[in-house]
Amino acid sequence: MHVPLWIWLVTIVVIIAFFAFDFVTHVRDAHEPTIKESTFWSLFYIGIAFVMMFGIAWLWDWDHAGQFIAGYTTEKALSVDNLFVFLIIMTSFKVPKLAQQKALLLGIAIALIMRMIFIVAGAAILEAWSWVFYIFGAWLLFMAVRQAIESFQDDEPEMPSWVNLVKKVIHTSEEYNDDKWTVMKDGKKAMTPLVLVVVSLGFTDLLFALDSIPAIFGITQEAYLVFLANAVALMGLRQLYFLIGALLERLVFLDLGLAFILGFIGVKLVFHALHVNELPFVNGGQPVMWVPEIPIWFSLAFIFGVLAIATIASLIYSRGGDGESEAVEAASSQAS
Template structure:
């Protein structure tokens, strides 16, 4: 189904309006969103995405609607995995909690712009060279293999090539000045670390696009479906960050589920490339008769793998212990970091959450909590937080 320029224009205007509403009514005034606020707005964005999919089913047909839902679910799952890296970046740069929303919104806007460019470039390549499906399939299979290595991104610092260049050539201050990008230091106008954080988030989004865009092209080649599924998967990501913050560590098998999905789509792309083959060194440049994976089968596999992955993670005793201990570590680090927030209420909330997390940890089987990586260092950090709080009360 072809989409008219008018429909494209209306869709883009609606997306831009949602982003503007997000900024002016929620982010412009720095604050830490409550769990209820994050849950309500996450539900609204997911509801809008589902409603849009229903509209596509009605007006575009079952194939177009099915491709959209398969793409949306896949991109949303990849976005949740990306939140792990966002946590690392903002922890590395010690972004004040109340200013993290603005950083996330910038990341979403940058991702929309960058991925839109990738999408239209991908469509042009596919239309001109059908062998690109081989390349996309290979990228996804390699990405799936890297996910299966089980590397812990939580141990990595947010320090890539882009950041090193920014640190070298941009004069930045050591401390934040609210959510401002510029401040005055020693009588000179300098950049704040907030800009570096945004550069880090933006640079990371570019890397994410290298696997997310080929993944969705493995499900559909309709540019409108690819764009809207990607856009709606990113919308609400800011609220989802605050809703899942503290629960992300619980999804210990998510990377394996995503690896399975990406490998499945990679195989689907290779099969499609063989079916459309025109490379002279493969079957003499003729099409290869292979089994083609339908949209319905793709949707079933994606939903099934994600359900198994999430359920297994949530019911895993090791997952519960891993999440609880790492949450306690984060709460302790946040409490000890005087630059984390200037809000006394927020600091007290963090300490109460640390106490609640410790209570839950003590009720868990010792063999699971002792297996958590760097458990001794985490215990020392928690003890330091308690000592700091005791000193504060003694004043």
């Protein structure tokens, strides 16, 4: 699918417009969003994703539309896992509720700019050297195994260690001034910790892109669709943070579900690498034609199926745990 330059430019302008709209309507007037507000705008951005899916189907075909929505769903699911670390960063820096929307929006904007560079570079590398698909596939399989192992551990997510380095490079005051960038201290103007928070969120999200972007390249090799799926998923991430922040602890099987998805896409990438093989020591440098290309409909069914099972199982498990806790508390109160 050849995407003309003007479509790239129009898409980027529209995305910038959405970020500007978010800033003017939600962030400029600093406030803590309600559940109703977060739900509405989360559904709004999900709706935008499906509108784009139908637009791609109309302009190109349903196969590319399926690739987009599968990539968007994968990125959205992986971004939910990222929210754990975002929550830790917000808590560690003691970010006021009024300033959290601004920090998230600007941090996500920084991440999207860096992701675009990553995507363009990745697409160019994959087009020049098809054997890189083997590396992407192996990396995702490694990440899947690591994610699965970590899902059985009770350790809480930790603050990225490099965040402390950012604190040493960027010197700020210890006090916030609502959602302002500066504060008067000892008669001098100083930057607030909000600067550190934005930088930390942006670069943390970029690190998470090391598995999410190769995963989407496993679904589609179209750089435009990879970028669009990332952009739309990130646009709704701020609202999702406030909407499901209280539910994150209940999604106990999400990590395991994501491990299955990463493993599946890793296998899909290896299959694709074999199908376009050029390595001389693999099948004499010829494509391995008996290896199947996994169709997009199967990828969609697998991704949605795993997410549905992980979510339902998590809610059932959490409800059972809540019931046991209530029973223990009731027994304790009766005993006393």
